[in-house]
Amino acid sequence: MGGNQVLRHLTAVIILLCALLFPTQAFAHASLVEVSPAPDSRLESPPDQIALTFNERLEKSLYSIKVLDSNGRSVTSKKAVMSEDQRMIRLDLPSGLPDDYYTVSYKIISADGHPVEMSYIFTLGDALPPPPAAQSEGMPAMDAMQMSHSGGHGGAIDSGEIILFLSRMAYFLTMLCLVGWLFWSILEPKKSGDLQILGKHWSIVLQRSFLLALLCMIALQLPDMIDEWTGSSFGELLGTSIGLSWLVSLILSVIGFYALGRSKIVDALWIALLLAAKSISGHAMAYEPPVRTIALDWIHLLAAAIWAGGLLYTLIHWRGHRAYTTQFLPRFSRGAWMSLLSLIATGVASTLIFLPKLSYVVYTRWGVLLLAKVGLVLLVLVAGMLMRRKIKKQIVAKAGWLLKLDFALMLMIMLIVGIFTYSSPVPANTPLYWHVMGTSVHMSAIITPNAPGTNSFEVDVWLPEEQKLPKHVQMLLKYKDDDEVAPIEVPLEQSFDHELPYSSPGLTRFVYVGEGPYLPFPGHWELEVRVMDSLDNEKIYNKTMMLY
DSSP: OHHHHHHHHHHHHHHHHHHHSSSOOOOOOOOOEEEEEEOOOOEOOOSSSEEEEESSOBOOOOOEEEETTTOOOOOOOOOOOOOTSSEEEEEEESOOSSEEEEEEEEEETTTSSOOEEEEEEETTTOOOOOOOSSSTSSTTHEEEEEEEETTTTTOOHHHHHHHHHHHHHHHHHHHHHHHHHHHHHHHHHOOTTHHHHHHHHHHHHHHHHHHHHHHHHHHHHHHHOOOSSSSHHHHHHHHHHHHHHHHHHHHHHHHHHHHSSHHHHHHHHHHHHHHHHTTTTSSGGGSSSHHHHHHHHHHHHHHHHHHHHHHHHHHHHHTTOOHHHHHHHHHHHHHHHHHHHHHHHHHHHHHHHHHHHHGGGGGGGHHHHHHHHHHHHHHHHHHHHHHHHHHHHOOOOGGGHHHHHHHHHHHHHHHHHHHTTTSSSSOOOOOOOEEOOOOOOOOEEEEEEEEEEEEEEEEEEEEETTTTTEEEEEEEETTTTTTTSSOOOOOOOSSOTHHHHHHOHHHHEEEEEEEEEOOSSSEEEEEEEEEEEETTTEEEEEEEEEEE
């Protein structure tokens, strides 16, 4: 089988792999770990404030909390404020709120530059909450309630998201190729004649391509960042790391048309500033200390640019300037090996910082994409070894198909990177709404926010009307990652504030609630609910879940 045929077959396989890995949902990046009042709670007295605590730092600008009554009117004109550690926002509420159901809508931008917005409802006093959007006859309303809460944390990917991912791929591809092209142009001796003309031409082509990709990416992401197209909104955006990154990148891109190619020192400084501008927007900003993760990201980007730009540099010169390419290939081979080793080292270091546990790699979409990226890099290493062998044996002319293979692998890696960098390393924890239908007993378990730390717990039991109060309702939490940790029992008390909203013909609903830090750490947990009715019939329900 010839080299070109191998290349075509491998490219087809990689494209299929990337299609299978394309995410079917977009993950929120900053997720709630503590909510007050809790979603779907019923309060006897008005709360003083809305307080939302997140798992990572937030941007200092462009955050908001709105509280609307059942008529859609805002209950206060006050603005939300942020804590000093940038992990909590709160909104003070007016005193004496009437009995009603209230919608809390919040919008934030996580420190890695991704916007997150969500709404939830709590009920005050004896007011009825809004009816579920969908409810099957004879089925408790919890199933419809679960459906309504699944939105906002994922869903089928639409064409707009596909375009966004492709724009991010184009952005990374053009940025790395441009930076790499400039890097190798700096290292190579000054050229003249056709080589000089070719170098200037492709430098301009790459600059124009990068500016266009950058503008497209900004245009696609900007509507999610700001609600109102006003000067103050844009001013607030510039107060965020992603806004500053965009502005600096745009300024450098425009300056590049006039400054690049005149001085190697200027070109090197331009490269350093552009990569620094990119490094301050992304996952690196969400972890402490940011200086460490930003430095790792900067080195990672430079190493990727040396490899990607060097590949393009070689392919552009391959056909018309074979003699020059033959001299350049050994230098590129050494540089590519060093850059790939740097990519592996910085990638491993960043992964260990981003993931609380390395095992998360196999549980998250981010981790699966990372493994796919690692697999492609391994293929690049194999292609590089074959290329170095041919170079050492002085058969450079037969290395052309390996160059094309390397370039195809690079394109596939850029596709994954476009998705990978917009996915959260650790998915958002989502509230648990678990309902089990039975012939004589129905059971629902609710845990909010269902994250490590303090949570609200609720068990709803539906029994035939002729039966009395259940003799026993118990909730146990078992930590599956360590058998030496004994089960934790959640102390439950019967609640009489939930009688009206969720009823079912012929059944009586009993509600038991509790609150506390009974999910103390992330990992695999098994939820066990035991219900013993008045006739001494016991039912046991088990469900496993993953907390991040």
